[in-house]
Amino acid sequence: MTGGVELPAVTEWAMEMRDPADLRPAPAPAVEMAFSLARVPSPDVNRALYAAVGARVCWTDRFGWSYADWDAWVSRPELGTWLVQAEGTLAGFFEIEAQPGGDTEIHLVGLTPAFVGHGNGGHLVEQCVRRAWQRGASWAEHAGPASRVWLRTSTLDHPNALANYRRRGFRVALESTTPKTVPDPRLAPWPLPCDPRQRAARHAVREVVQEAAQDVVRAPSEQELIP
Helix, strand or coil, X not given: CCCCEEEEEEEEEEEEECCHHHCCCCCCCCCCCEEEECCCCCHHHHHHHHXXXXXXXXXXXXXXXXHHHHHHHHCCCCEEEEEEEECCEEXXXXXXXXXXXXXXXXXXXXXXXXXXCCCCHHHHHHHHHHHHHCECCCEXXXXXXXXXXXXXXXXXXXXXXXXXXXXXXXXXXXXEEEEEEECCHHHCCCCCCCCHHHHHHHHHHHHHHHHHHHHHHHCCCHHHHCC
């Protein structure tokens, strides 16, 4: 993908919470929110929300993923995706993975642009973390309970992200600063299982063949042509 920019210093933090009692509630959101666990894995939905939520905070690490990559990612039983609705609109989502040994990673959590900047982020993170601690009970039942909830954030994220996570009870476990090439988020690719143009072309060829076959059937015989 073109349009990559080399950033000389991107700081990344790994943050963790080791006890559900450490979770601190957030103020009530500006609008009522409903959280639904996606029971049908959908690479299209996750990819669409990845772009809608993440483009403004440089979520670009999955730009190179194919449709098959997305499908394999969301179809795993250890991954849970929650959809957030408010005012009848998709307001955000989060992905949580049940990892070995009780580790539970929040891969993605965020709001769609219409709901950013209105005091909804703290409540979103709180509800996400509550569900992470419910691993083994309400989701990923095969994986057993969580012993640690963790996530990663960076200086590319929303300016309030780090403070929000700290207010919810997360602590920094690891910090690193490295250069990073960031593709242009405005050019996010949209992977599909196949090229729809090829399907359209095959359909057009099939129609031409069928019409030709019908013309052969309708063609008059030599006797019919004799006056």
